[in-house]
Amino acid sequence: EPEVTQTPSHQVTQMGQEVILRCVPISNHLYFYWYRQILGQKVEFLVSFYNNEISEKSEIFDDQFSVERPDGSNFTLKIRSTKLEDSAMYFCASRALGGEQYFGPGTRLTVT
């Protein structure tokens, strides 16, 4: 069964460093999403991406964040200068036209 994959599973970085989280969505899906979940809190929407551009973003998704689909398979989330409060699980999700969102296993980002 097709699934969303994410790498790395765990990323440790120092405050101020740039990180890139990678996702491979399900191959025939057209809509891509990033969510995050701070430990013990709700899953929160960050950004949606369709037709090679951001379609919607939350207040959390400020200028420090960017997304890209550099080729036909990968979908990345970049955090330019990480802060302690960026420590969270980051989930990628994808869906087909009219379909449901399927989530990846997540990347645990730890900022020290």
Next chain:
Amino acid sequence: TQLLEQSPQFLSIQEGENLTVYCNSSSVFSSLQWYRQEPGEGPVLLVTVVTGGEVKKLKRLTFQFGDARKDSSLHITAAQPGDTGLYLCAGARDGGYNKLIFGAGTRLAVHP
């Protein structure tokens, strides 16, 4: 602000008991998804309900969408230890690109 309130927050029961988890909002959703999340993993889709009053069954799990599409419930019959986990509801609004608004989850523990 759209909120999805889940109750109860925690539920600890014995194997064989029945239980119901609630997901309530003051907002109307075009669809509502139920996910199950294991520690350190991504949400796994259980079901999507889209029509007011809709009832869907998945083995011992029964999902219902409220007539006004503002609330939903998950009922588990004869709970098993394998049902232990975090159950999340997530709603999508009409229009937009289907970003999901998540509830905080109900953590279920089923004891043998």
